[in-house]
Amino acid sequence: MTTTENSPIVDQVVAAPTYLADIRFFFRPEDVEHMAAMGIDLGSYDGVKRNALAIYAQTSPPNSHMPPDAEGKWSAERSQTFRNWVLNGFPLGTVTPDEPPPIVTPPTRIRKDVTTLSDAEFELLKTAFTGVMARDPGAPDSYFAIAGQHGLPEKWCLHHENRYNPWHRQYLRIFEDALRSVPGCEEVTLPYWDIATGLPDRLQQPPFDEYVLPADPGATAQPPLTGFFPYTTERSLPDEIAQTVQDFGILDDIATSLTQSLWGASDVSGYQDFSIQAHDGGHGAIGPTMGNQFVASFDPVFWFFHANLDRLWLSWQTRVGATTLAGFRTTLGQDPDWPTDPLNGALPPFSATADQTIQTDVSYDRLDVVSPAEGAMENLTGNIEVGRTFAFRSANPVSVRVKGIDRLNIPGSFVVSLLADGEPIAKRFFFQPDDPRRCETCAQHGTVNIDFRMAHDQLVDRTLSVRIDVPGRSEEIGTAFPLAQAGSPTINARLLVQEA
Incomplete structure (x- = not known):
């Protein structure tokens, strides 16, 4: 068995490996640092995917060139797992948490x-x-x-x-x-x-x-x-x-x-x-x-x-x-x-x-870390590369995004409400200064989105609308802020998909 700084790696062939569950742990910090100096990124999904064929060629036993030290050499099982990942289309996957999680830095x-x-x-x-x-x-x-x-x-x-x-x-x-x-x-x-x-x-x-x-x-x-x-x-x-x-x-x-x-x-x-x-x-x-x-x-x-x-x-x-x-x-x-x-x-x-x-x-004294049996990790998204297999799950929520809010026009923190048949079914608060145009960070991120994850039955066959309120300015402008002055944001509603 070989170990990395993050997770133990058992060298057995994995038929359907993913980057987040398996492949990312194949590269030690010293491997990542060494290859980064040569312009090759082994520390990210995109970097490994981009260099996958070269990685496979350089690490395949019995005559591998990389890693250069004997301790870091890949086994035939690890090499086959990496090959399976390439042949399967480089799936990103989801995290499989360690149980118990490793302690990296002893706390002081x-x-x-x-x-x-x-x-x-x-x-x-x-x-x-x-x-x-x-x-x-x-x-x-x-x-x-x-x-x-x-x-x-x-x-x-x-x-x-x-x-x-x-x-x-x-x-x-x-x-x-x-x-x-x-x-x-x-x-x-x-x-x-x-x-x-x-x-x-x-x-x-x-x-x-x-x-x-x-x-x-x-x-x-x-x-x-x-x-x-x-x-x-x-x-x-x-x-x-x-x-x-x-x-x-x-x-x-x-x-x-x-x-x-x-x-x-x-x-x-x-x-x-x-x-x-x-x-x-x-x-x-x-x-x-x-x-x-x-x-x-x-x-x-x-x-x-x-x-x-x-x-x-x-x-x-x-x-x-x-x-x-x-x-x-x-x-x-x-x-x-x-x-x-x-x-x-x-x-x-x-x-x-x-x-x-x-x-x-x-x-x-307490970290909210649950075991895989208590709760699975997810990587739900609104789109996925066409070369990957994907699935819609009935339990997956609908993503409703109020997209393109011009925060710089809104004088202070504000509330975005999602209404169904005129009644609010979800609210989110956005925190910002009273004069966002004078805030350098705000100006760099002047257009923002607000995300809601909703169950299907909360939305289907109902009349939906959006409202923006500025609670701190009720005496000056009333709480309701005109959507047209907030950049005329749009609604983006999507079924969320996951890799099959």
Whole structure:
């Protein structure tokens, strides 16, 4: 048996191998690195498919040239499996999770569910938060300054793009380090709030219930903004939050994200699309402050909410074998190069880059990693290469996409509702600043889509329509936003297919 960094590989012939379940594990990190220097990509589906015939010729025993070391040589069984993959038309397939998942980097920090902290741990957390909040707002490690990196005045917005998860993982680390810098709190870790449960009582008491801004965050913004000083963070009532979590389909999006075989892209497909939709919905569900990108990070619940999102990302990484950069690249599909040089994404204002966040020494007391018997991974799509066999399954949902929304015309976060016979049957919240045209990241991704996955019986023989609302502007324009001013978006409804 030969092993890779991601998964054990048993050298026996597989008659119907797929890339995600089998072939990607044939290439060790050193193989990928060595061949990348020669301009050959062995770390992604497209790269292996493009070079498949050369790979087969160079690795076939008994007179193989690659890999050059004896330990890496392919067996006849592995070579035959690769040949079967080529002859079968290079099927992508779905992830087959390892059970139990391998531990790649031993964690040095374990974050816990805030509801399970001991009384002593919770008191120490309160001390850490209080200490950071009490610092001079001009200090770079103060609560005001760190929160102001995401919101006003710095307004770094890396949402709805590849760097969203890496950026927030690094942001959590910066904040956690600030908590640890409070005397006596050197071992504190940032707990998470599982949004599938109600807002914990512990987050409804000081210093976690609200934050009173000690200075004007808009005074030094470019351009300066008014209206956020004096300012105290606001939330909806716990029962309202729980109801809106259901209304915005947040738990459905989380569940769907964790079953995706591919990382995908925001507005397109895969883990990232549904993860970011769940993120946006959570911001909208929690209340006025969290729903406003200018001030969301000042609400203390922001940190617990985002720690949970990072936990879910690590859960997905663990399940699909993506806890190393090499393993992560195998799940990237059509855009495998963004986390590697020379395209490696910077995470401003931090010095870290996206690739440095993939393998992490932070873990959680609980990861949502289920076994193959408990839940299969999927790779459902609206189209598939004509050379592959495919199937429609009666259990597969219908994908309804509100496509081509011009977000730059919409003044702030908004809600997209899918209506049947005039009644809403699904809603999604889109999180953005009040002036998206002044946001560099927003301007680069100015046209967006909203995805719904619906059961057939929710749609058939009903009159369907779409509505966009801007909740924060009800006094100025009313909540309903004219679809024509939102770029006249279209509806794209598709049956989802999978490889047969």
